[in-house]
Amino acid sequence: MIKKIFITLAIVLVIAQFFGTEKNDAETRELTVFVLETTPNSEVSNILASKCYDCHSNKTEYPWYANVAPLSYWINHHVEEGKEHLNFSDWSTYNTKRKKHKLEELIEEVEEGKMPLDSYENLHGEISATEKEILIDWAKIAIANY
Numbered sequence: 026m027i028k029k030i031f032i033t034l035a036i037v038l039v040i041a042q043f044f045g046t047e048k049n050d051a052e053t054r055e056l057t058v059f060v061l062e063t064t065p066n067s068e069v070s071n072i073l074a075s076k077c078y079d080c081h082s083n084k085t086e087y088p089w090y091a092n093v094a095p096l097s098y099w100i101n102h103h104v105e106e107g108k109e110h111l112n113f114s115d116w117s118t119y120n121t122k123r124k125k126h127k128l129e130e131l132i133e134e135v136e137e138g139k140m141p142l143d144s145y146e147n148l149h150g151e152i153s154a155t156e157k158e159i160l161i162d163w164a165k166i167a168i169a170n171y
């Protein structure tokens with residue numbers, strides 16, 4: 026009985042590998058407008074690149090395990106949902122009010138430890154208190170400059 030269940034599961038997993046999910050992999054991250062307007066210095070840019078852009082830009086740097094179903098479904102779901110809420114690659118399409126609001130949300134989410142998602146931090150390393158402070162300081166200045 027148990028053997029049958031395992032064999033069935035194994036077959037389902039093998040078949041699942043053929044159903045790839047749509048990847049978030051534009052040629053470039055396309056952050057020109059966002060960077061021009063919010064002027065992140067290199068420190069801020071590094072934090073955004075290593076902690077945020079994978080789910081909030083048009084290009085995710087996928088780890089190898091992101092190709093393995095069902096993990097791939099789960100990861101791409103996070104990416105799609107993240108982009109829907111906030112996509113730095115689409116910055117030029119946001120109006121000023123929306124941009125400021127997104128930056129305010131960013132401060133809140135980072136302050137409260139909600140971003141990056143826990144599951145992401147488990148695999149990519151946690152964001153440090155210093156990194157949070159650097160992001161928040163930058164976002165406050167960017168809001169003030171709009």
Ligand code: HEC
Pocket residue numbers: 073076077078079080081103104106107108110111127130131132134135140141142145152
């Ligand atoms: C693993 C994917 C992932 C990563 C990495 C990630 N996010 Fe998110 N983010 C999401 C998802 C999914 C949502 C929407 C659901 C939610 O709010 O939990 C979201 C929502 C947000 C929102 C709310 C936007 C709105 O107006 O609704 C902000 C702001 C945000 N993220 C900022 C960040 C920042 C800043 C980082 C890096 C420090 C980051 N995120 C890293 C997936 C991610």
